[in-house]
Amino acid sequence: MYSSKITGVGHYVPENIVTNDDLSKLMDTNDAWIQERTGIKERRHIKKGDGNSTSVMGVKASKIAIERAGLTPDDIDMIVFATLSPDMYFPGGGVQVQEMLGMRTIPALDVRNQCSGFVYSVSVADQFIKTGMYKHVLVIGAENHSGGLDMTTRGRGVSVIFGDGAGAVVISRNESNSAGILSTHLHSEGKHKDELALQGPATDHWVPEIIAENDQENIPYYPHMNGQFVFKHAVVRFSQVIMEGLEANGLATTDIDMFIPHQANLRISQYIQKKMGVPDEKVFNNIQKYGNTTAASIPIALSEAWEAGKIKDNDLVVLAAFGSGFTWGSVVMRW
Known part of the structure; x- marks a missing residue:
């Protein structure tokens, strides 16, 4: 059995900052109410025309993680993509990342476990590497919540909480077994x-x-x-x-x-x-x-x-x- 370790990390968030005061203009809420209940001061939302989507943000985070791992997209053996907000109902975001990064015809697996999706995805990648099947697995967590939130007083209990963004890691075979x-x-x-x-x-x-x-x-x-x-x-x-x-x-x-x-x-x-x-x-x-x-x-x-x-x-x-x-x-x- 091999072991695995994270060899590269990266993240991307949209430039558009939405503060609690911004939300108070759309619904009956205020900064104190939101901070007291959630601790949130601001979040990032995709802005129409900025070119972002769940998969695009995943690609941006992935490029950073792959580079930091000292690899290229050609070195990746598998993609595990976690999201509850894919660009399309089907197919999933993993194949979009594979295409946008110009990768080989590697497997792309989508995980639908919402808030625990990334942890589940890390576990999946870890098992594939431990068995010796793959050497480098790209694991992505990406979300576009803002496109599906009720931005009125009716939906404030949920809508004030969520933001958009993506993070990625490369999980690789641990040759030294010194960590992982x-x-x-x-x-x-x-x-x-x-x-x-x-x-x-x-x-x-x-x-x-x-x-x-x-x-x-x-x-x-x-x-x-x-x-x-x-x-x-x-x-x-x-x-x-x-x-x-x-x-x-x-x-x-x-x-x-x-x-x-x-x-x-x-x-x-x-x-x-x-x-x-x-x-x-x-x-x-x-x-x-x-x-x-x-x-x-x-x-x-x-x-x-x-x-x-x-x-x-x-x-x-x-x-x-x-x-x-x-x-x-x-x-x-x-x-």
Whole structure:
């Protein structure tokens, strides 16, 4: 069995900054209300005409990650693309990245696990490398939320939270075995699937049916979230899956050098940090700037933390995510 490690990181966010004050012009909300509940000050949204899409942003982040890994697109053996907001219902974003980067006819796999999509994708890439099937796997998390949000008072509970962006990593065969991914841990609990969901358009509730209903008070093609219910489950599952990863490797919370949680809500991150007793300097949060970018949040934060020199060789890095499904997971790695 081989082992794998992250050899390159990169991220991209649109230039268009949308502040809480900007949103207050569209809906009944204000900066204090949003910050108190989420910790978010601003987020990035794709702007019409800027040339961005979920896949385009994924390509921009991927180019940086591939270059930092000392590779070219021809060296990549597989693409794993995590998103809940693909450019098209089908085909998925992975094949678009393959085409835009001019890659060989390598496999392109799309992962639909929403906020835990990147963690799931890292686990998939890790398994392909461990078995010896591939040497370099490009893992992408990218989201265009702004194109599908209800930007009115009716939708403010969800719409103030989400932003657009992309992050990418190259996961490579670890030739030296001196560091790398130690373990990944994945879970799901489908009985709570309706607590955080986008129920249409879908094959049982297609676009013509939605238009015919013309129900402006209950439009099913906007996301729904039971915020308090999600929060209560998130803080429990985050803690469990982090400890599962540490215990599997004979480690403790005091061994963590950098903890990067999915950027769902700053209050969740702070609660988990306090519960685990991890000091501020060992936790990286950037939700204040970008909001919740779902599958993109961990790779964006990982890339920024590395750029800022907060992740160094041999550091123990823990990633953890929880989201719609419910699905959750963790990654424990030695950088």
